Amino acid sequence: MDILKDKIRKEGIVLSDQVLKVDAFLNHQIDPRLMKEIGHAFAERYRGDGVTKIVTIEASGIAPAVMAGLELGVPVIFARKFQSLTLKNDLLISKVFSFTKQTESTIAISAKHLSADDHVLVVDDFLANGHAAKALIDLIGQAGSSIAGLGIVIEKSFQDGRTLLEGEGYRVESLARVKSLADGQVTFLD
């Protein structure tokens, strides 16, 4: 997706070989027109696949997920993050370890918004080692729903998230695939 790659080249900040900061248009400040294009790109890839719901995780996944949901005509659910979860009724929960933050967090979805009839598109801003995606897939599985695939805005292709997910049979559609962040430069795979 060229306009996304251009935006990353112009406004992304390479903090290290591992970390790309896109606070200017995705993770803190949001470019709504770009989000619409991203939503359209996800919708194009999954149109006709029987998606009934989109599941994402707060907060940066929400904007691209809602734009995709608007075009596919389906609701969006955002999983909540809890540092420490107070037990509540009807919550499906899963754990995610963040390498960036070196913390484990719990994510949760209310059981009543997903059922065995749902076929779910998982949307997230980044795919790195796949831990957040796996936790979302775990929640969706607990609800008995099936997975249409994943829609990722930016994939760090030098980490093993895609290999892990594809190895378990999941379809992964990433709009920008970053091959390397070496020497302060963003290089894309294709």
Added chain:
Amino acid sequence: MDILKDKIRKEGIVLSDQVLKVDAFLNHQIDPRLMKEIGHAFAERYRGDGVTKIVTIEASGIAPAVMAGLELGVPVIFARKFQSLTLKNDLLISKVFSFTKQTESTIAISAKHLSADDHVLVVDDFLANGHAAKALIDLIGQAGSSIAGLGIVIEKSFQDGRTLLEGEGYRVESLARVKSLADGQVTFLD
């Protein structure tokens, strides 16, 4: 805004005289088409007022804010919530006390995304006692930006947020004004 009020009547859950749960379409599951209508309603109210940025707070404010930003053609910034903030460079911070959760939290915005040239529309999902709105206004003031007004999805008009904000000269546009949640019923002001 009739479609919003209908949605609240049909899918809102009155948990107490003070608490309205709208997890079915705004706070956990999101209805993208309704968000587009909400964004349009905010854009209609503030079009021509010179808005250059929208500021909201994660996570539930993001979807309506992005839809408004798309129509007004301006970027959206979402303030981050921190339970305990590690000091970072260039962050503007403010404190919010939540009566619902009985906790104080810190919210933050990166200073580099707002300047004295910005004229800001503040968007949030709920207005109750106005504490979250006041914290956002405080952050925006720290950046030297001016405030065009507030766009609120659901106002609890039986709490004093609007009075507080209007008393300080801010324009408040709420799409649904809830007069009462007594007896498990939602009653609107107009």
